[in-house]
Amino acid sequence: MYPLTAGLIVESKELWEELKAALEPLGIRLVFESPQLPEAWMPFLERIDRVQPDxxxxxxxRLKEPLEAVVKRLRSTSAQPAVFALHNSAQPDLILSALRAGASEFLYPPVAEPLKQALERLAEARQKAGEKVPWGGKTIGFLSAKGGCGATTIACHVAKALAGLNAGKVLLADIDLQAGIIGFLLKTNSDYSLADAVNNLQRLDLSYWRGLVSNGTPNLEVLTAPTAPAAKQLPSGHVKQVLAFARSHYDWSVIDMGRNVRAGTLSLLDVIDETYLVTTSEVPALHQAKQIIQILLDAGYSRSQLRLVLNRTTRRTDVTINELETIIGIPVHATIVNDFETFYQAFSEGRLVDSSSVPGQDFARLAAKIAGVTEPVRKKRFSLFG
Ligand SMILES: Nc1ncnc2c1ncn2[C@@H]1O[C@H](COP(=O)(O)OP(=O)(O)O)[C@@H](O)[C@H]1O
Ligand SMILES: [Mg+2]
Structure with missing residues (x-):
């Protein structure tokens, strides 16, 4: 489901508990909660403007003001949120006046099922609207066909190269809960991680976010994966909310999705515009790559959103690009040269590889292709696969 944010203004304790229980499994991010309508409307409306609930x-x-006035006020904010009216019992006369007033739903206990359906309808409408108007920045995921293919390496370097293009603000987010290593590779030394964002969805606004990400390179901010074993299980619905939040604040979100695909990975796909599947030309990796592509396509991910990146290419090879494309079934979008020395040198010095090195130029070319700008001309080209 398209990620939604919601605000609650609910006084009855039972209703409030019922709602919380119904919203929890849907992965809806609550951006404010309040027991009643405000005495002073202005600051309240400003707050709604800031947190932009759907x-x-x-x-x-027990409304003290006319329903119509309340709905109008709530809808007058820039987020133009949908308003769902809730009552502790069915009230046929109120239902009609709520809907006339501009509420899109009138719900009463048991709320779970009708609420779920109403939110699904809203999510669908918001998604359709979002397809027409580009919704925030672009999110690109890097997925390793098999551990060790180079997804993390490429995500880091491409994020840095994108930042260097001055094509807007870039976030590099590590959501690899099993083997997240970006914090170490980029020497972020951050005390905070994705887990803090996930566990504090309710307070997630720009000022809180700024405390979680680290920066050291202009235009580039980094959100690391949690390292504590207890944080290695994060609900994917919540991770998705974090990615949706990020996309509204960055021009580019580069996501390290880790290796292989799990149910959690699949549920994130609707916030990932393009998935770069990183493979090497080794047979087990190719086998995995082919399987992953099939899983993604079966899950409804579009072929046009899939990109194959062939890493560690060498001059000597048993298989040509054409053969490889036939085996895998999608075109090779980019190649990154194999260069053990350069990576070894850079990583042992605690830095990324230079943009002038041969792999550095491959990363720059890929970043330029992603950003849709003219590709830099390579100084030296390993001609590979003829
Ligand atoms: N093009 C390359 N040439 C040489 N070594 C590479 C290249 N790409 C990645 N590596 C090395 O391969 C190892 C695994 O890379 P990594 O990015 O962690 O893979 P993944 O994230 O897919 O598991 C790392 O030690 C990295 O330095
Ligand atoms: Mg990795």
């Missing part, structure tokens, strides 16, 4: 769930059981 929907406000407002209890209308």
């Amino acid at each position: 929907v406000i769930l407002v209890e209308v059981t």
Whole structure:
């Protein structure tokens, strides 16, 4: 489901508990909660403007103001949230006036099922609207066909190269909960990670976010993966909310998705515009790559969103690009040269490889292709696969 954010204005304790229980499994991010409508509207509306909820769930059981005025006010904010009216019992006369007032739903206990359906309808509508108007920046994921193919290496270097293109702000986010290593590779020394974002979705705004990411390179901020064993299980619905938040604040979000695909990975796909599957030309990696592509396509991911990156290419090879494309079934989007020495040297000095090195130029070319700008001309080209 398209990630939604919601605000709650609910007074009855039972209703509030019922709602929380119904919202939890849907991965809806709550951006504010309040027991009642405000005395002073201005600061309240400003707050709504800041947190931009997709929907406000407002209890209308004991309303002190005319319903129509309340709905109008809530909808007058820049987020133009949908308003769902809630009542602790069915009230046929109120249902009609709530809907007339501009509420899109009127819900009463048991709320779980009708609420789920209403949110699904809203998510669908928001997604359709989002398809017309580009929704925030672009999110690109790097996925390793098999551990060790180079997804992390490429994600780091491409993020840095994208930042160097001055094509906007770039986030590099490590969501590889098993083997997240970006914090170490980039020497971020951050005390915070993706787990802090996930565990504090409710307070997630720009000022909180700034405390979580680290920066050292202009235009580039980094969100690391958690290292504590307890944080290695994060609900993918919540990770998705974090990615959706990131996309609204960065021009580019580069995501290290780790290796292989799990159910969690699949559920993230609707916030990932392009997935760069990184493989080498080794047979086991090719086998895995082919399987992963099939899984992604079966899950409804579009072929046009899939990119194959062939890493560690050498002059000597048993298989040509054409043969490889036939085996895998999608074109090779980019190649990165094999260069053990350069990586070894850079990593042992605690830095990324220079942009002028041969792999550095491959990363720059890939970044330029991603950003849609003219590709830099390579100084030296390993002609590979003829
Ligand atoms: N093009 C390359 N040439 C040489 N070594 C590479 C190249 N790409 C990656 N490596 C090395 O391969 C190892 C695994 O890379 P990594 O990015 O961690 O893989 P993954 O994230 O796919 O598991 C690292 O030691 C990295 O330095
Ligand atoms: Mg990795």
